[in-house]
Amino acid sequence: MKAYPQIDRLLDQSEQAQCCAYSTDPLIHKGLYRRHLAGELAKPYPGLYSRCEYWNRLNGAEQSLHMARALTKKHPNWVFAGLTAAAAYGFEHQWFLHHEITITLPTHGSYRPHDxxxxxxxxxxxxxxxxxxGIPSTNKARTLVDCGNTQGFRGALPIFDSAAKxxxxxxxxLKECxxxxxDCSNIIKLLRHxxxxxxxxxxxxxxxxxxxxGFAEPRLQVMITDPATGQQYRVDFLWHTDDGRIIVCEFDGTAKYVDPEMTGNRSIQETVQLERNRxxxxxRAGVTEIVRLxxxxxxxIKPMVAKLRRAGVPTVS
Structure with missing residues (x-):
């Protein structure tokens, strides 16, 4: 493919600025599109491009922020909202939720959004x-309200927990709501939890x-002391049942066995043994059931529900 040094410079500058490449120059735009057709560039949004290798290294939140920074140049009057604004603020959430860019407008007018x-x-x-x-966004309160009304309860709760910190x-x-x-009922429920x-x-x-x-809300990050060794363990979730049982739930990931930052550079065998000791x-401290999710x-959802039901985790009516 014919080389265009100005396109490479644009791509380099865009990566340094952590945004997608965008140009109003028809020749540059055409060159970007040709590279996209050749499989060299990703085109995550109409008119926006990025080198495939670079783009694929980004998580969903980072990709949204790259697009939003480029769109700010293209549409300087846009105000980003919802999950896009949450990513800008650094609120924790699941990256797979990022399917689109979110903005806010006062009225429908003649504008029509796309997928x-x-x-x-x-x-x-x-x-x-x-x-x-680097992104014009709604304030924190409005961002939370929009996320609470668009991401569902379990999708929005991480954002609210993160904002609470x-x-x-x-x-x-509530004033913004x-x-x-x-309807503020979704927001009130999120605040309650x-x-x-x-x-x-x-x-x-x-x-x-x-x-x-439908499960009872667990206690979080509870410290439990092993009576035999004095060793303290912090558990992710804990329930006390009416009949005196103590149920613990650990939210596991493979990273705890293979990520050096989480294992302290211990071998998998050493890490597994420590988990067994734990x-x-x-x-010994009285925990009757340990659930790993x-x-x-x-x-x-269904596998989680089955595990918690087998362990006898309390439910609410």
């Missing part, structure tokens, strides 16, 4: 626009799925 763009039609004053991570202002949130003229003690977005997603599935210590268990 890569989600528009929340609701008035938003210009003086409340916050530029965060950052100093969630419930009064501002009332200004949108939308928001917990800054959640260690990460995966655990928040799991807890949200448990609550949606389980024995928990049982994977992310896929939670994502698919």
């Amino acid at each position: 890569k763009l989600h528009v929340i039609y609701s008035p938003y004053p210009k003086h409340d626009v916050v530029t965060v991570n 950052d100093g969630l202002n419930e009064e501002a949130l 009332s200004l949108t003229t939308r 928001t917990n800054a003690a959640s260690e990460n977005g995966g655990e928040s997603f799991a807890r949200g799925t448990m609550i949606e599935s 389980e024995q210590g928990l049982r 994977t992310f896929n268990d939670v994502l698919q």
Whole structure:
């Protein structure tokens, strides 16, 4: 393919700026499109391009931010909202939720969105626009309200938990909710279950799925002491049942066995032995059931429900 040094420079500059390549020059645009057809460039959004190798290294949130930064140049009056704004603020959430870019507009007018763009039609004053991570966004309260109304309970709970660690202002949130003229019941439910003690977005997603599935809300990050050794163990989720049993649930991932940062460079065999010692210590401390959940268990819901029911986790009516 014919070389265009200016296209390579544009791609280099875009990667350095952590955004997609975009050009109003017809020749450059045509050259980008030809490279896309040749399989060299990804085209995640109409008119936006990125080298495939670079693009595929990004997670869903990073890809959304790359697109939003480029779209800010193309549409300087756009205000990003919902999950796109949540990514800009760094609120924890599941990356697979990023299917589209979200903006807010006051009215439908003659504008028509497409499958890569989600528009929340609701008035938003210009003086409340916050530029965060290089992206004009709705403020934190409005971002949470939009996410709470669009991502479902288990999808939004990690965002609310993350915001709680950052100093969630419930009064501002409820005020913002009332200004949108939308039903606030989803937001009130999320606030009722928001917990800054959640260690990460995966655990928040799991807890949200448990609550949606009718299980009692667990206690989080509880310290349990092995009476034989004095060793303390922190468990992800814990329930006390009416008949005196103690049920613990651990949200596991393969990373705890293979990621050097999580294993302390121990071998898999050493890590497995430590997990076995941990389980024995928990049982000596009175834990009667230990449930291990994977992310896929939670994502698919039914495997999670089956495991928790077998363990006798309490439910709510």
